[in-house]
Amino acid sequence: MRYHSPLTFEAASRVAAGASGVTRFLAGGTDVLVQLRAGSVTPDDLIDLKRIPGVGSITREGDGGWTIGAAVSGAALGATPGLVSDWPGVVEGMGLVGSTQVQGRATLAGNLCNGSPAADGVPGLVAAGATATVVGPEGRRRMAIADIPAGPGRTALQPGEVIAAIHLPARGAQGGDAYERFIPRTEMDIAVVGCAVNLRLDGDTIVEARVALGAVAPTVLLVEACAQAIVGTRLDEAALDALAGAARAAAKPISDKRGTAEFRTHVAGVLARRVAVTAYTRAKGSRAQGHRAKGAAQ
Amino acid sequence: MSKIHVTTTVNGDAVDFLADPRETLLDCLRDHLGLTGSKEGCGTGDCGACSVRLDGVLVSSCLVLGVEAEGRSIETIEGMASPDGTLHPLQRKFIEHAALQCGFCTPGILVAAKALLEENPDPSESEIRYWLAGNLCRCTGYDKIIRAVQDAAAELRGAA
Numbered sequence: 001m002r003y004h005s006p007l008t009f010e011a012a013s014r015v016a017a018g019a020s021g022v023t024r025f026l027a028g029g030t031d032v033l034v035q036l037r038a039g040s041v042t043p044d045d046l047i048d049l050k051r052i053p054g055v056g057s058i059t060r061e062g063d064g065g066w067t068i069g070a071a072v073s074g075a076a077l078g079a080t081p082g083l084v085s086d087w088p089g090v091v092e093g094m095g096l097v098g099s100t101q102v103q104g105r106a107t108l109a110g111n112l113c114n115g116s117p118a119a120d121g122v123p124g125l126v127a128a129g130a131t132a133t134v135v136g137p138e139g140r141r142r143m144a145i146a147d148i149p150a151g152p153g154r155t156a157l158q159p160g161e162v163i164a165a166i167h168l169p170a171r172g173a174q175g176g177d178a179y180e181r182f183i184p185r186t187e188m189d190i191a192v193v194g195c196a197v198n199l200r201l202d203g204d205t206i207v208e209a210r211v212a213l214g215a216v217a218p219t220v221l222l223v224e225a226c227a228q229a230i231v232g233t234r235l236d237e238a239a240l241d242a243l244a245g246a247a248r249a250a251a252k253p254i255s256d257k258r259g260t261a262e263f264r265t266h267v268a269g270v271l272a273r274r275v276a277v278t279a280y281t282r283a284k285g286s287r288a289q290g291h292r293a294k295g296a297a298q
Numbered sequence: 299m300s301k302i303h304v305t306t307t308v309n310g311d312a313v314d315f316l317a318d319p320r321e322t323l324l325d326c327l328r329d330h331l332g333l334t335g336s337k338e339g340c341g342t343g344d345c346g347a348c349s350v351r352l353d354g355v356l357v358s359s360c361l362v363l364g365v366e367a368e369g370r371s372i373e374t375i376e377g378m379a380s381p382d383g384t385l386h387p388l389q390r391k392f393i394e395h396a397a398l399q400c401g402f403c404t405p406g407i408l409v410a411a412k413a414l415l416e417e418n419p420d421p422s423e424s425e426i427r428y429w430l431a432g433n434l435c436r437c438t439g440y441d442k443i444i445r446a447v448q449d450a451a452a453e454l455r456g457a458a
Binding site: 001002003005026028029030033034036037038046048050073075098099100101102104105187188 | 302319320322341342343344346349352355356357358360361362363365366410413414428429430431432433
């Protein structure tokens with residue numbers, strides 16, 4: 001295994017594009033090193049991104065949006081009060097990944113590129129309408145986060161392409177987001193179902209909404225029918241019922257050791273209701289405590 | 299397989315070693331530097347027995363490559379007691395409360411608990427339990443560990 005620590009993303013991409021064997025980019029390493037040890041993936045070329053200037057930075061842009069470098073850890077997200085205030089759902093999703101030790105290393109970009117359908121960091125990004133700067137042999141491009149997962153363990157990134165940063169839009173007025181997952185214990189587990197809701201209000205009425213479901217399909221789902229169920233409402237009981245029904249209809253889970261398809265489908269509806277209420281409450285301005293954002297709590 | 303020369307700081311001392319790029323920081327600490335306090339329980343980031351601080355951040359050293367340590371600063375359990383052998387209050391309270399039995403998880407838990415108390419000198423029981431959720435102990439049932447951390451926190455607050 002050859003270890004590379006390039007100083008630019010372009011150089012990192014060139015190494016990957018020019019390699020003939022197995023390559024992996026190394027950010028937090030909390031998936032790559034586990035695969036290395038298990039022998040499931042033994043890279044010929046391992047490209048460490050952490051020496052690239054700015055890769056560990058969180059930047060508030062002039063328009064109020066946020067740029068999160070590819071090697072920013074979950075702990076660093078939670079330690080950035082402005083980001084926690086603007087996008088609590090994104091931060092609390094990533095904050096659920098692994099232990100305190102894992103939080104010190106694991107990254108949003110890595111959680112995305114690992115390609116798990118159950119990734120806790122991803123639904124919040126999809127609901128937020130986040131994008132990624134992707135650097136490849138053809139130059140730089142922006143991709144919607146929703147377009148990157150392609151199936152379990154697979155992404156739509158092309159050979160030689162690497163995520164340089166993730167971008168969150170400006171929060172704007174009267175917006176709120178939230179993420180929750182179901183696990184059969186309280187900590188250190190993989191989502192049976194995850195749900196993120198991001199919405200915007202005009203007064204008490206929802207005028208925009210994005211609802212993402214995790215772990216109920218080969219990739220994260222952005223469910224337009226869920227958004228339609230609550231846009232134009234004040235999230236009354238009828239709207240919540242419609243939302244839950246749309247989430248259940250969209251869920252196409254498998255049965256495995258973590259839950260049956262029937263259970264996951266049911267829980268998708270339960271979580272959609274619960275998370276929408278938290279996002280709505282946050283958008284109203286009172287910071288309701290949703291699921292514990294581990295990084296933020298410390 | 300060519301080895302890479304790594305220069306880093308461990309517990310305040312400048313050190314260097316030659317690392318195969320596949321070796322973890324835990325391998326390098328134990329096998330190249332003789333610092334065997336950090337343990338390998340799982341090797342996959344689940345158990346916390348290999349916990350160290352990397353530039354002040356609590357990490358599992360089994361999930362860090364040795365070559366990534368170049369130019370960084372590492373703190374291990376070996377740096378916790380004073381050079382004269384005086385134990386850190388956490389170490390003393392672990393003994394007083396019998397917060398260990400076989401002791402395999404103890405170095406990692408002490409390193410993790412010290413990181414917690416530096417960030418949060420007065421954690422609730424629930425905060426301690428969540429912070430240490432990535433440190434598995436098969437002997438104690440955790441209760442004595444939590445009490446030892448609370449007692450050490452109280453002593454450290456009193457001393458401050």
